[in-house]
Amino acid sequence: TGDHWGYGKEDGPSAWHRHYPVAKGSRQSPIDIIPDEARRDSSLGPIFLKYDRCTSLSIANNGHSVVVEFDDSDDRSVIQGGPLDNPYRLKQFHFHWGGKGCEGSEHTVAGVGYASELHLVHWNAVKYTTYEDAATAPDGLAVLGIFLEQGDDHRWLHTITDVLYMVKFKGSATNFKGFNPKCLLPSNLHYWTYLGSLTTPPLHESVIWIVLKEPIVVSEKQLGMFRILQFSGEEEDQRMRMENNFRPPQPLKERILKKRC
Numbered sequence: 001t002g003d004h005w006g007y008g009k010e011d012g013p014s015a016w017h018r019h020y021p022v023a024k025g026s027r028q029s030p031i032d033i034i035p036d037e038a039r040r041d042s043s044l045g046p047i048f049l050k051y052d053r054c055t056s057l058s059i060a061n062n063g064h065s066v067v068v069e070f071d072d073s074d075d076r077s078v079i080q081g082g083p084l085d086n087p088y089r090l091k092q093f094h095f096h097w098g099g100k101g102c103e104g105s106e107h108t109v110a111g112v113g114y115a116s117e118l119h120l121v122h123w124n125a126v127k128y129t130t131y132e133d134a135a136t137a138p139d140g141l142a143v144l145g146i147f148l149e150q151g152d153d154h155r156w157l158h159t160i161t162d163v164l165y166m167v168k169f170k171g172s173a174t175n176f177k178g179f180n181p182k183c184l185l186p187s188n189l190h191y192w193t194y195l196g197s198l199t200t201p202p203l204h205e206s207v208i209w210i211v212l213k214e215p216i217v218v219s220e221k222q223l224g225m226f227r228i229l230q231f232s233g234e235e236e237d238q239r240m241r242m243e244n245n246f247r248p249p250q251p252l253k254e255r256i257l258k259k260r261c
Ligand SMILES: Cc1ccn(O)c(=O)c1
Pocket: 119, 121, 143, 198, 199, 200
């Protein structure tokens, strides 16, 4: 049992449509962002990230990425403003990355990918009772996407990379309290926004995407730490290094990409 999908040749993004036909839907993610084609929308205000009282709980390897889970039992940490009609509660964040020296982001900008992409997943607890309900609703989730560019060491990312050895195998998890993802934000919160989907199965078309224009900078050494993770469990014989866990861009179809400069 468990997930039958992955990022390999047989079970990767090009095969996901067999079990998840919405993969060929009208609002799939990620997309290639073409800045010149993004429409400036005067109704789009700034986004506000109220993470000061956030409560991280654990860090885990779910066989597809490394995920930091938060206590989302109240509105202590939310994203609001921008394209959002109400606050969305922070539930988890995770990363997508490539192989050594290769691109690994999900969104691309004018056809160019970044080394990695951080996704902060929030859900609409005003309209929906549970995350699961929100995850299937057209305005249920808001995911903040942040590009990671290779360069100097990131001052705070080591807080995460230092504990990755504890969640090397699929299904492993450990306590991870007191981490505030505010330290992973770039200085400028200008963004693109569009209506899309989860980028992993079940690929629900329930995400209001907010992708920041300014990447954060992390070192190749820090990126390399993510590659000690394995897709496979400790008991499985073939060792499968966790890398290239990204879905390529999907057709924009009838959607408009908007921006707030
Ligand atoms: C909810 C969810 C699940 C997977 N990914 O990649 C996302 O970006 C968001």
